[in-house]
Amino acid sequence: MxxxxxxxxxxxxRRANRRWMTAAPALALAAVxxxxxxxxAGAHPAAAERFRKPAPVRAEPRAAQAERRLTEARRAFxxxxxxxxxxxxxxxxxxxxxxxxxxxxxxxxxxxAEDAATSDRLFDEYLKNYPRGAQRRAATLALARSQxxxxxxxxxxxxxxxxxxxxxxxxxxxxxxIWRGLSQLGRGDAAGALQLFEAAKSDLDxxxxxxxxxxxxxxxxxxxSRPREAVDALKVxxxxxxxxxxxxxxxxxxxxxxxxMGRGADAAAVFRQVAQxxxxxxxxxxxxxRGIRSAGPPALGLPIGGGYSIQVGAFARRELxxxxxxxxxxxxxxxxxxxxxxxxxxxFRVRAGAYATRDEARALGERLRRERGFSYNIVPR
Numbered sequence: 001m002x003x004x005x006x007x008x009x010x011x012x013x014r015r016a017n018r019r020w021m022t023a024a025p026a027l028a029l030a031a032v033x034x035x036x037x038x039x040x041a042g043a044h045p046a047a048a049e050r051f052r053k054p055a056p057v058r059a060e061p062r063a064a065q066a067e068r069r070l071t072e073a074r075r076a077f078x079x080x081x082x083x084x085x086x087x088x089x090x091x092x093x094x095x096x097x098x099x100x101x102x103x104x105x106x107x108x109x110x111x112x113a114e115d116a117a118t119s120d121r122l123f124d125e126y127l128k129n130y131p132r133g134a135q136r137r138a139a140t141l142a143l144a145r146s147q148x149x150x151x152x153x154x155x156x157x158x159x160x161x162x163x164x165x166x167x168x169x170x171x172x173x174x175x176x177x178i179w180r181g182l183s184q185l186g187r188g189d190a191a192g193a194l195q196l197f198e199a200a201k202s203d204l205d206x207x208x209x210x211x212x213x214x215x216x217x218x219x220x221x222x223x224x225s226r227p228r229e230a231v232d233a234l235k236v237x238x239x240x241x242x243x244x245x246x247x248x249x250x251x252x253x254x255x256x257x258x259x260x261m262g263r264g265a266d267a268a269a270v271f272r273q274v275a276q277x278x279x280x281x282x283x284x285x286x287x288x289x290r291g292i293r294s295a296g297p298p299a300l301g302l303p304i305g306g307g308y309s310i311q312v313g314a315f316a317r318r319e320l321x322x323x324x325x326x327x328x329x330x331x332x333x334x335x336x337x338x339x340x341x342x343x344x345x346x347x348f349r350v351r352a353g354a355y356a357t358r359d360e361a362r363a364l365g366e367r368l369r370r371e372r373g374f375s376y377n378i379v380p381r
Contacts, residue, residue: 066097070105077108085112094129107135111142120146137162141176148179153186165199174209181216190223211237215246218253227257228339248274252283262329262336263354268292308361309335310376312368313350321348328352333368354381 110122163176
């Protein structure tokens with residue numbers, strides 16, 4: 001029995017030795033590979049590292065993206081690139097943005113709308129959604145101007161009531177005052193428009209908008225049957241802006257005012273100046289339609305102020321002065337006018353003629369004295 005056990009043990013030992021000898025090369029190879037892996041770890045990433053997904057790139061927040069596009073749109077708009085501005089604003093919903101950004105996007109979208117109806121709708125929405133917005137006055141003015149262009153003068157005037165005489169110091173406010181007066185004038189309230197223009201003089205006289213202001217005031221005065229005040233306003237335009245945008249219109253309106261005052265000869269001379277100085281203007285065409293010819297040397301200066309007239313009557317009642325003025329005109333006397341005095345109880349004076357010298361004025365007075373029995377005084381014009 002012990003021998004058998006010894007044999008068994010010996011066999012087991014031999015088999016164990018054979019297994020070790022067989023496994024030794026594999027273990028040696030594994031050790032070599034591990035050593036190589038350790039020595040190259042700094043140069044070659046592990047397999048897990050090589051196949052790991054890269055960290056996701058975070059998208060730009062929506063508000064930041066909208067703000068960037070809105071800034072670019074503002075710059076494009078300031079440079080007059082309307083189509084580019086529209087493209088940048090496309091897809092931006094003001095309601096989905098923070099309030100300040102949404103307000104800017106809403107106003108800019110209304111400003112570059114493709115048609116008047118869309119623009120009006122967007123400006124109206126802006127005013128409802130941002131009643132105290134930074135662009136409230138600009139949006140109101142833009143909407144009012146559109147209503148004026150469509151002939152809705154009452155609505156334009158209602159919108160423009162936010163602009164008040166005596167307090168407007170910026171270009172937007174001054175422009176608003178002018179359009180408010182024009183809206184009143186378009187509605188037929190010439191006296192009210194003239195009153196507003198007079199109240200706004202301190203805001204607009206001497207400003208970059210004064211040319212448009214004085215022309216609006218002259219139109220209101222002319223329609224309110226106060227041609228002398230119209231002449232005063234038009235003189236400012238023609239003296240300060242002789243080649244301005246309103247110069248042809250102002251010169252023609254001057255002729256109309258003088259004609260209304262009964263100074264036909266002076267009016268004709270002014271109409272001739274329109275045809276001579278601005279031959280390609282619409283007003284020159286209107287002057288030629290009156291039979292005015294621009295032939296001859298150009299007239300210098302305006303035939304207003306200076307010279308002499310005769311005064312043939314003074315009345316406490318306007319209707320009496322108007323009756324005498326009408327009678328004189330029917331008799332062929334030119335340049336007849338009724339002047340309202342500035343007394344506490346106004347006196348209405350009837351004057352006629354427009355002459356360069358006292359002798360010429362005296363000749364008219366003597367003729368009327370002989371033919372009609374009028375007494376007269378020679379007075380400066």
